Amino acid sequence: MPTAIVTGPPVPGSSLERDLRSLGFDVRTAAGAAEAETLLAGVPGEDRVALVDTRFVGHVHALRLGLTDPRFPLSAIPGAVTAQRSGRQALTRAMARENSASGQRAGNGTLVEGLPDRVTAALDTDVHRPELGSLVAAVPADPQARNEARQAVAAVDEEAVRLRSAVKARDGFFTTFCVSPYSRHLARWCARRGLTPNQVTTASLLTALVAAGCAATGTRAGYVAAGVLLLASFVLDCADGQLARYSLQYSTLGAWLDATFDRAKEYAFYAGLALGAARDGDDVWALALGAIILQSCRHVIDFSFAEGRAGSAGGPAAALSGRLDRVGWTVWVRRMIVLPIGERWALIAVLTAVTTPRVTFWVLLAGCAFAAAYTTAGRVLRSVRRPATDGDGAARAARALADLADGGPLSALAHRFRARGGVAAAALGAVLVTGSALVWGAGWQTVLAALAYVICSAAAVGRPLTGRLDWLVPPLFRAAEYGTVLVLAADAEVNGALPAAYGLVSAVAYHHYDTVYRIRGDAGAPPRALVRAIGGHEGRTLAVAVLAAVLTASGFTVALTALAVAVALVVLAESIRFWVAAHQGGAPAVHDEGEPA
Secondary structure (H helix, E strand, O other), rough: OOEEEEEOOOOOOOOOHOOOOHHOOEEEEEEEEEHHHHHHHOOOOOOEEEEEEOHHHHHOOOOHHOOOOOOOOOEEEEEEEOOHHHHHHHHHHEEEEEEEHHHHHHHHOOOOOOOOHHHHHOOOOOOOOOOOOOOEEEEOOOHHHHHHHHHHHHHHOOOHHHHHHHHOOOOOOHHHHHHHHHHHHHHHHHHHOOOOOOHHHHHHHHHHHHHHHOOOOOOOOHHHHEEEEEEHHHHHHHHHHHHHHHHHOHHHHHHHHHHHHHHHHHHHHHHHHHHHHHHHHOOHHHHHHHHHHHHHHHHHHHHHHHOOOOHHHHOOHHHOOOOOOOOHHHHHHHHHHHHOOHHHHHHHHHHHHHHHHHHHHHHHHHHHHHHHHHHHHHHHHHOOOOOOOOOOOOOHHHHHHHHOOOOOOOOOOHHHOOOOOOHHHHHHHHHHHHHHHHOOOHHHHHHHHHHHHHHHHHHHHHOOOOOHHHHHHHHHHHHHHHHHHHHHHHHOOOOOOOHHHHHHHHHHHHHHHHHHHHHOOOOOOOOHHHHHHHHHHHHHHHHHHHHHHHHOHHOOOOOOOOHHHHHHHHHHHHHHHHHHHHOOOOOOOOOOOOOOO
16 A cells, blocks of 8 residues: 655644545655654555645645656656655655754754655656646745645645547547547546556447447448447547546556557447358458558558657758648648547447448548558658667668568578578568569469579678668568558458468567557567567568468468467457456556557
8 A cells, every 4th residue: 555654733624534535545754854764664665655735735636646657657746755665765865864954953953844846856866757737736834825735725626637639639530539538437427436547448448349240230220330330449449548538547467458458449330340241242351451461561661760769850841840830720731631539430330320331441541541651651751861860769670660571580591591681671572572472473483582582581681771762671571571461361262261361460460569568668578489489570471472372362361360279369368368468467558658559
């Protein structure tokens, strides 16, 4: 149980102890600095501990923001400081230093006035200071100042501030104006009933799976129900993050579940649409697979660009973006045309309800293709004008891009050629293997092209990926692998080949998303043993090309299915083991506040 040590003599009429207990703290009182140090040493090392000035006046939510956020080892607001397990040593050292100094000043080591703020100033590491906005957090020095602080507290609607802060600061147009105005109230309703963000996330997943099942019926009523349920799932998807912000229930496991379930929901719905279309005699599996390939490649472009730190420089593109940001309506237009998750799901839901799966997929593919071209062109323009980077930042970026590349054992063997081609080699390999599959289909020409792809992929990562455009290497690998699977499965022209390819690409895409989430959470990439076990991108591409060449169409379908099941079992088992262990081991809580996916 977290412990709050209130320092100083009691203040008549103060609700501080009651407020701290409402936040889950066990409250203890220290009359002097020496007693506070003793109490601090007595709190178990794995528990959160806080020092709070007894004169504190402020909103309960100010205390909540300052003292309960699980993402930061050390956090402080005026009159209070807190430390989690990872920050306890720093707080203990600061307390000892401050007590030593206060003992010299007071002569007896009992000086307690302003102790939390003095300890905060003595900390020798970074301290998180939450943005309080209109919330009050003050330590009045006299009765008049205390009265003024209490009046300031009464003048602010704390609950309204808390509800506003539950909404992500930067989001898409549809989410901001069509969902968040009421989903935040749903989040508050969930908080008051003791529901957790992970429970709401799971409810969102189940709702989307039911929506996919409705779409799979192939009836107009099923499509309408699917569209409505998909929107309901998105409302719950917004509410889980808002609940986490409203109640500060952040966790490593929760961030992973939220991100992973978003992908699972969307791809399950695509599969439902394809199954529903098949009931009407329309085969749209190729379109469904194209949709997840395009969406996955868009995401890896986002991730690679961010990890490569390509956007840190200026240039004409960045300057134009800055000028457009000063014109309010252009901000919303640019957020909408990139089809973030809110706009994308709204589009899918409406089209599902009123049109056919084929129309839904074609419109989705056109919109996502335009969005991908728009964002990628802007990022390329930014990248070519940026100066070369070096130092620790460049080394970290190169490691992240190498991990995102997902090279396997064949790529490692080919490193002996000592070729160093970067993005040019990656582009050449991608064109060779996908072009050969398009021109010759399942044949030895494509197998030879896949071997060339192995060599090119090794050359692409033969040197650290620190070039201006090297962040394009992982997206090119994704496009080559996924695209080859799609083309060869379509070329088989037998029932089941494209659904099997859909399963394989979904399993591999999960592995690639999992890699991203680990890197974002500073947990490192998946173990090399896992990457070797599933072949790496170049090994899987070569394996699919060989299987297509040597097997009959029906045999190729069975092989794709077996490969999809094997990859899914391996990556899911290792991923679940890792994230559950990280959560149980007390990994730092995270919460994604970045661009809407």
